[in-house]
């Protein structure tokens with residue numbers, strides 16, 4: 001396997017060294033192949049919101065496995081998960097399941113282009129929307145520009161219609177809409193950026209995007225693959241009270257089985273095949289295993305669960321902040337709901353340039369200090385930590401105490 005991994009961030013490239021190999025995960029713990037146990041803050045990058053191997057989810061999956069895992073035709077579980085998604089998201093009247101977040105974004109963008117008859121897409125530097133060609137583009141240091149590819153193999157034509165500006169920079173978005181009037185099919189955004197570390201949207205930003213897209217006849221796509229069903233029952237759009245045209249989902253909605261989904265108004269979604277001409281398909285889309293993982297997980301996530309996540313995540317963020325302050329280590333903790341990031345050496349991160357200015361060498365030392373003490377953080381300073389329902393107060397306090405030790409050793 002290239003780099004020994006099947007997805008690059010697992011390789012420990014940004015912290016140095018070799019990844020830990022995991023044989024099992026239970027509640028808030030990872031157990032490696034040498035039987036060492038770690039408190040886990042990767043949370044499978046989101047899906048483990050109820051804790052790993054939650055007994056209810058395991059039982060539901062076991063019951064389904066015995067009945068066959070892929071039918072290549074329709075199953076009742078598809079309807080049950082679709083109903084839950086439509087119930088949770090006011091903006092979603094119809095939904096289509098996919099196998100990954102990348103596929104969901106790819107399909108939503110195709111639909112946005114078809115529905116508007118336009119080609120250009122606006123994205124924000126530091127927002128990740130999966131590894132499809134057109135989304136692997138960003139702009140240099142806040143300059144609005146036509147996209148340049150981020151990866152060899154992505155040709156200029158793939159990203160020629162991708163316009164990239166800084167997250168939160170409404171003035172830059174206004175300029176793009178002036179320059180490319182009635183040519184922009186959609187603005188796509190992580191309503192809370194979580195792939196450059198956690199960066200909340202500045203006041204009025206999401207509202208501004210809603211207003212300008214509506215005015216120009218472009219669509220607004222919220223990529224809620226990370227935030228959907230994590231920040232609250234109806235995702236970031238419910239928390240911030242801004243309604244997008246299309247929403248992409250993934251991660252939590254599969255409860256740990258590969259999944260993605262996209263949805264919006266019936267009028268838009270009816271343009272997708274076979275109702276409409278916009279082609280999109282998938283051999284494994286809506287398979288009973290992924291649907292069941294999602295149903296069982298979403299059914300654990302009621303209002304009380306989101307309140308629990310908020311309280312324990314706040315406890316962790318405040319504890320880490322205090323520990324940094326007491327240790328005299330400069331930096332900040334940024335948190336939205338049950339996602340948080342420690343940035344070293346910067347007071348605040350509002351966009352990708354700020355995130356890149358953070359001290360990643362110190363993060364690497366912090367990461368290994370924590371790993372040595374039995375806490376597995378995401379192996380990159382540009383990632384969110386995920387708190388689950390299985391992270392008890394005792395586990396959070398243990399994390400803070402150990403972080404405090406490590407932070408003192410960093411001075």
Ligand SMILES: *Cc1c(COP(=O)(O)O)cnc(C)c1O
Pocket residue numbers: 099100101102103105128129130131190195223224225226250251259260
């Ligand atoms: C993870 C993620 C994706 C990609 O999802 P995959 O299932 O890894 O393809 C897209 N958008 C956002 C916001 C994500 O966090």
